[in-house]
Amino acid sequence: MTHTEIILTVISLVVLIIAGFYAVMKKDLIHAVIATSVISLVLSLVFYLLQAPDVALTEAAIGIALSTIIFIITVRNTKRFEDK
Amino acid sequence: MQILNYIGYFLVSIGAAFLFLGGLGILRMPDLYTRLQAGTKASTLGAMSTILGIGFMQPEWMVKTIIIVIFIAIANPLSSHALARGSHKAHQLPYLKDENVGDAYEEEIENLQKNQKEEDK
Amino acid sequence: MDLFFIIIISVISLGAIFAVIRFIKGPTASDRVMALDTLSVMLIAVMVVLGFIMKRYIYIDVSLVYAVLGFIGVITIARYLEGGI
Numbered sequence: 588m589t590h591t592e593i594i595l596t597v598i599s600l601v602v603l604i605i606a607g608f609y610a611v612m613k614k615d616l617i618h619a620v621i622a623t624s625v626i627s628l629v630l631s632l633v634f635y636l637l638q639a640p641d642v643a644l645t646e647a648a649i650g651i652a653l654s655t656i657i658f659i660i661t662v663r664n665t666k667r668f669e670d671k
Numbered sequence: 672m673q674i675l676n677y678i679g680y681f682l683v684s685i686g687a688a689f690l691f692l693g694g695l696g697i698l699r700m701p702d703l704y705t706r707l708q709a710g711t712k713a714s715t716l717g718a719m720s721t722i723l724g725i726g727f728m729q730p731e732w733m734v735k736t737i738i739i740v741i742f743i744a745i746a747n748p749l750s751s752h753a754l755a756r757g758s759h760k761a762h763q764l765p766y767l768k769d770e771n772v773g774d775a776y777e778e779e780i781e782n783l784q785k786n787q788k789e790e791d792k
Numbered sequence: 793m794d795l796f797f798i799i800i801i802s803v804i805s806l807g808a809i810f811a812v813i814r815f816i817k818g819p820t821a822s823d824r825v826m827a828l829d830t831l832s833v834m835l836i837a838v839m840v841v842l843g844f845i846m847k848r849y850i851y852i853d854v855s856l857v858y859a860v861l862g863f864i865g866v867i868t869i870a871r872y873l874e875g876g877i
Contacts, residue, residue, distance in 0.1 A: 598805065602812055605816065606815075617869070621825055624865055625815065628828070629835075631854070632835055635851070640853065640854050647857050652861045652865055656864070656865070656868050683841070686837065687800045691803045691804065694830070695807070695810060697811055697814050703823060703826070710829070721804075721837040721841065722836075722855075725841060731849075735856065739840070739855060743859050747829075750829055753866070753870040757871065760873075761875070
């Protein structure tokens with residue numbers, strides 16, 4: 588790997604940690620679903636930089652479309668705000 | 672084929688500049704609708720120009736890059752329109768300096784509903 | 793790697809960092825969804841440029857899948873905010 592790819596990987600991992608912390612701590616569940624979608628997006632870039640394009644393809648297809656729809660339907664059928 | 676290479680460098684530079692300006696606009700604008708305007712349109716042009724420039728640099732990849740450009744041109748304005756419509760229906764108001772300026776889209780919806788009721792009678 | 797592509801990737805990454813800051817700050821859910829949308833378009837461009845640097849034709853497929861499927865999640869969240877999914 589060249590230096591540019593290493594720096595990009597480190598920035599992506601920092602964004603992953605921030606978004607994961609956000610998804611756990613938020614009380615509004617829609618914000619948590621959006622944070623999960625951001626995690627899937629950045630994780631796909633990390634797989635791409637580590638030269639595994641097949642894993643990145645699967646992560647893209649499942650993470651950004653399927654799991655978001657399932658989470659949104661679940662939030663609609665239960666309630667939006669988590670209890671304190 | 673040096674001329675195709677130069678066209679590619681030019682398009683990639685333009686695209687990167689527009690993507691940066693889209694990110695800057697998303698950070699600095701005052702309310703949701705202006706942010707949507709800055710973020711979606713500038714980033715659509717930036718991504719299309721960058722990908723087309725890569726296609727000019729490597730002419731064997733031209734078909735697949737043109738397919739990606741077509742899909743971005745279809746999908747990105749679609750999601751922007753759906754997001755603006757949804758957040759207006761969720762009663763998120765734009766930022767107004769002058770209180771006298773009304774919301775024309777809201778009045779249009781009310782007029783449509785009124786006309787619908789009169790037709791039903 | 794060429795100096796030109798290092799500058800290109802740095803500029804696009806700076807824009808993506810601005811979008812991430814808006815994602816952290818954004819007051820409502822719509823701002824966050826918009827930051828997600830812009831971030832996905834920027835990552836498509838970065839992936840194509842990286843695929844050109846690595847000289848692998850198969851790497852373009854990932855960004856093709858993103859361009860086809862990326863808007864479905866945004867439309868689903870927008871329909872939920874509107875009130876009728």
